[in-house]
Amino acid sequence: MLTVAQLRACLFLSFTVLLGTCFQLIAFVFQYKLDTYSVFAQKSNPLNVFLAKYAWGWTSIPLLAFMLVYVHTCTTTTINSSTYKRYAAVAIRWTSATLYWVIMTQWAFGNPLLDRVYLSTGHCLTMTNTVEVRSIRQCKSLGGSLTGLDISGHCFLLVHAILTTFEELKPYFKLHTLDSSSALMAHFTSLSKMCLSILSLVLITLGLIWWIMLFTTSLYFHSFIEASSGTLLGMLHWLVLYVVTGSLYPNVLPFDVSLVSQPNKSQKHL
Template identity: 35%
Template structure:
């Protein structure tokens, strides 16, 4: 613990504990708590359909509203806007490689195939369809063609995105951890800034809640665990490794 205190700032200690703990408690509850079927155990619930499934759209929307109104003070500080955009590009690239595309299948799809997974036909003894689907190595393509993804280790892409995006928000709003009064004063001084921050906090809250629901109702324990590991890895690589080595990148402005 002492090593972590030396390595991490106070707000980072909180986030480094919060999200892994949420995942652990969720699948512990799923294992021993016998959770009942609820609205959120259905994948068609409104938060999953209209927020999580297009999660990076919401990340982009609320982050750039925040970056424009707060960090750059409506482009009065163009350096802050440029630096924030650079951070966003790095963070987005990690998410894209993990869940969307890595010179072909995404990293998660590659893990699935390397651990014995494949795309197979839903119809038994349909050898022609099975032969065609055997050459499909992307989960989305497999499902679009009417196949099923089976046999491998399915790293939870939801878990990766939800944790990765949440930790991104946590770092970008880290100044609030040390100066919450500045945020409260914005409600009177500059409502556009205030609501820009509220929108980020609202999406971050949805992400945390849906992370818990994912851990309770969807994926196996090891799939959630690996998703959590890769979700945290992006934050650790960028905010502990890359950004601190770039002057002023990732350092919250004292004066908002």
């Protein structure tokens, strides 16, 4: 079952993609030409070339650093089984998110899954005939174009990064909303406070950039089917890990702030 915060995040990202594709449809119906001179309408724009295409790389490194610092800060200096379990949970979440990105966009014993869908649902059309190809790159090298379902890799990647970041930052910001937050934060060292503040700011800034790029991608570059399918696939890992698996095995989830405030009880359950 989704929490209220999770449902809002899901609806917010879905609405962002829907809004972009609706504007695209309205422009088509009324024969209004979208601003192709906008920097966001160019695939060569710096945000796309240097950031969006490598969204998981930009996100995963500071995210892993944040996860490790947060767990280290919220656990005692004594090495025990519960401490190991918390670090193991971090490893599981970060590794599974990274592997999901690899399988979908980089490599899955050959072509990544998104490419496999694109190739299996269409053909490579050249100027003269239809050609059988084994990769998107091969089709482009022949001067052809593919006719299959081009699931938006950008929508997938950006949604995946945003939702994973959202889940990992949630307990940290929840800590600041508790009545006992000042007492809890008093146990944090100045260095850990500074690291968590800087890393969370970096991740929020990246999340804002990813959200802007998600809207412009759905507005300029993909149809509703392409953008929505990419968005749904971007939500899949989040649903499986943080919603389904998290409800069955809560210890896999990010360290809950309520356990920080009651360390003795938390160790009994971990």
